Amino acid sequence: MTIALAIHGGCGTLPKSEMTDAEWAEAKAHLAKSLRAGWAVLSKGGSAVDAVEAAVVVMEDSAHFNAGHGAALNADGEHELDASIMDGATLAAGALCAVKRIRNPITAARALMQRGDPLLLTGPAGDAFAQAEGLDMVANDYFSTERRRKNLASMKIRELVGTMAGASEAEKHGTVGAVARDRAGHLAAATSTGGYTNKPPGRVGDSPIIGAGTYARDGRCAVSGTGKGEYFIRYCVGHEIASLIGYAGLSLQDAADRAIAELSAHRIGAGLVAIGADGTIVAPYNSEGMYRGWVTPDGLVHVATHADVDMVGQA
Structure with a gap:
């Protein structure tokens, strides 16, 4: 059976001029590391759920992406993190939102999925659950980076002078996610984020909402989204793509393109x-760039930040 893996590090990609060549190289190296972590699971016969968790953990630990270390700051200068994971074989899922102290929120979401009930925990309850599970806990400032502090300052100024609409995708938001198909044909999806810069405390986006930013269903598809979460929730994007495949008979490419087109009509980054069920991979986006990558069936790792895609060796 064909194994398959794809990841994204958010459509909030910086313009090329705003990072050095060395920084871009490091970001791509972290994408490749994420893919290799997930592929190592799949190639050894591991589950799609294990693979997407492994891939997302790597990106949560990287300062280049808006999840875990490197997450966006809210209006109070704190980090509130969201994450979810879904098993396409059983439709089991686990999700956390507005947590502040879990080093790897995706691992906590996985632990909650394994418990089975509840599916979603928020804020202090999510942190308490992760601590009781013995997961790595950190101070909230562990997630901070200089770039995110500068992003918050920039957005505060834009708010004062009325230029919020002119903010770049990179200033505003970003997300990480992974989708996989294992040797048994099972699908899984995982998504993790810090939300958007200067968001109101307590705001929850689409990443922890099953059917919106994260969805997996065997026989149809696994989806992880990135962009303006409020619209992903309104359109139930993940479930919509699965429904277009299951009920309208669309291909994965056509279903995904239709979903992005509907979001694009609102002039938002997405x-x-x-x-797909057969291992087909798609990665559409409408912004200047999107951190993304995948592994082809021959084990070759491909990563990209803007239009050009680089092949960076074997997984």
Whole structure:
């Protein structure tokens, strides 16, 4: 059976001029590391759920992406993190939102999924659950980076002078996610984010909402989205793509393109990665760039930040 893996690091990609060549190289190296972590699971016969968790953990630990270390700051200068994971074989899922102390929120979401009930925990309850599970806990400032502090200052100024609409995708938001198909044909999806810069405390986006930013269903697809979460929730994007495949008979590419087109009509940044039941991979986006990558069936790792895609060796 064909194994498949794709990831994204958010459609909030910086313009090329705003990072050095060395910084871009490091960001791509972290994408490749994420893919290799997930592929190592799949190639050894591991589950799609294990693979997407492994891939997302790597990106949560990287300062280049808006999840875990490197997450966006809210209006109070704090980090509130969201994450979810879904098993396409059983439709089991786990999700956390507005947590502040969990080093790897995706691992906590996985632990909650394994418990089975509840599916979603918020804020202090999510942090308490992760601590009781013995997961790595950190101080909130562990997630901070100089770039995110500068982003918050920039957005505060824009708010004062009325230029919020002119903010770049990179200033505003970003997300990480992974989708996979294992040797048994099962699908899984995982998504993690810090939300958007200067968001109101307590705001929850689409990443922890099953059917919106994260969805997986065997026989149809697995989807992880990135962009303006409020619209992903309104359109139930993940579930919509699965429904277009299941009920309208669309291909994965056509279904994903239709979903992005509907979001684009609102003039918002949006992107996603998705895997079909047969292992087909798509990664549409409408912004200047999207951190993304996938592994082809021959084990070759491909990563990209803007239009050009680089092949960076074997997984």
